[in-house]
Amino acid sequence: MKIWxxxxxxxxxxxxxxxxxxxxxxxPMNPAVVGIDVVERKVVDGVLHTHRxxxxxxxxxxxxxxxxxxxxxxYASEQSEVNPNQRQMVLKTTNLTFCxxxxxxxxxxYTPHPSDAxxxxxxxxxxxxxQGVPLSSYMEDLLTNKISLNAGKGRQAIEWxxxxxxxxxxxxATSACKSTDELLSQTKKSIDDITTTARRSMDDIxxxxxxxxxxxxxxxxxxxxxxS
Amino acid sequence: MNSIGEECTExxxxxxxxxxxxxxxxxxxxxHDDSVCSSIFKVYQECVKNAMxxxxxxxxxxxxDVLGTDNExxxxxxxxxx
Numbered sequence: 001m002k003i004w005x006x007x008x009x010x011x012x013x014x015x016x017x018x019x020x021x022x023x024x025x026x027x028p029m030n031p032a033v034v035g036i037d038v039v040e041r042k043v044v045d046g047v048l049h050t051h052r053x054x055x056x057x058x059x060x061x062x063x064x065x066x067x068x069x070x071x072x073x074x075y076a077s078e079q080s081e082v083n084p085n086q087r088q089m090v091l092k093t094t095n096l097t098f099c100x101x102x103x104x105x106x107x108x109x110y111t112p113h114p115s116d117a118x119x120x121x122x123x124x125x126x127x128x129x130x131q132g133v134p135l136s137s138y139m140e141d142l143l144t145n146k147i148s149l150n151a152g153k154g155r156q157a158i159e160w161x162x163x164x165x166x167x168x169x170x171x172x173a174t175s176a177c178k179s180t181d182e183l184l185s186q187t188k189k190s191i192d193d194i195t196t197t198a199r200r201s202m203d204d205i206x207x208x209x210x211x212x213x214x215x216x217x218x219x220x221x222x223x224x225x226x227x228s
Numbered sequence: 229m230n231s232i233g234e235e236c237t238e239x240x241x242x243x244x245x246x247x248x249x250x251x252x253x254x255x256x257x258x259x260h261d262d263s264v265c266s267s268i269f270k271v272y273q274e275c276v277k278n279a280m281x282x283x284x285x286x287x288x289x290x291x292x293d294v295l296g297t298d299n300e301x302x303x304x305x306x307x308x309x310x
Contacts, residue, residue: 015256022248025229035232037240037276038247041269043262048255053276053285055232075285084256096285
């Protein structure tokens with residue numbers, strides 16, 4: 001059994017993050033999620049309760065395929081509560097026994113940040129259990145790392161969604177893109193420079209080699225003439 | 229985002245649009261009346277329930293509590309579906 005926790009701050013108010021959370025899919029950072037449906041939803045005492053079914057495509061590494069198969073559509077059940085008065089949003093996800101070797105239980109919480117109410121705190125907690133598979137703790141580590149990686153993508157996904165409908169954030173995203181573009185073009189330039197230098201060196205080497213060969217030919221011919 | 233059942237994706241999109249507007253414009257501003265989207269929700273629900281039956285997704289597995297009960301440390305029961 002492996003337990004993983006993480007905390008992150010969004011520089012947006014809780015209401016913005018809550019709206020983005022419902023619009024999170026599809027997004028380019030989580031291509032594995034292939035379907036989501038709302039199975040139940042109701043407001044009880046001012047709190048919105050939702051039950052969703054999430055289906056995602058899991059690809060397993062080769063060594064696990066003999067046991068589990070190449071790829072599978074796995075289903076997870078997500079129960080959530082949104083309390084707008086207390087500004088709390090909690091989502092609990094658990095996968096179904098369809099993927100019975102692995103049990104993942106995850107809790108995600110969005111609340112105003114304790115030191116700055118205009119920001120939002122995200123806390124994530126996941127418990128991963130693998131049973132009936134050799135090297136269980138290795139598999140668990142793999143999954144925990146995957147969760148950590150996906151959590152990073154999840155946060156990017158929220159930022160990405162917020163960017164879609166908030167102008168201010170759009171501008172921030174544009175400047176981030178510009179920086180990335182610059183980085184990419186600088187990298188390309190460095191690679192081009194290295195290639196050019198390497199090519200020049202190769203040209204140098206081959207022209208010197210050619211010259212040596214010509215010299216050897218001349219010498220050989222001269223010798224041959226002398227002997228004959 | 230697609231639905232779990234291909235045939236339900238259109239309905240899902242209509243419902244999601246309704247829900248997102250209601251959530252931002254009404255629910256977060258203090259209006260807790262959720263009847264606005266209920267008719268489209270009913271139709272969408274029917275479709276999803278059928279799709280789930282077709283794909284053999286069993287809700288009994290979802291709703292059962294495992295953590296904090298005797299089932300917590302046991303291997304999940306084998307079933308014929310997977």
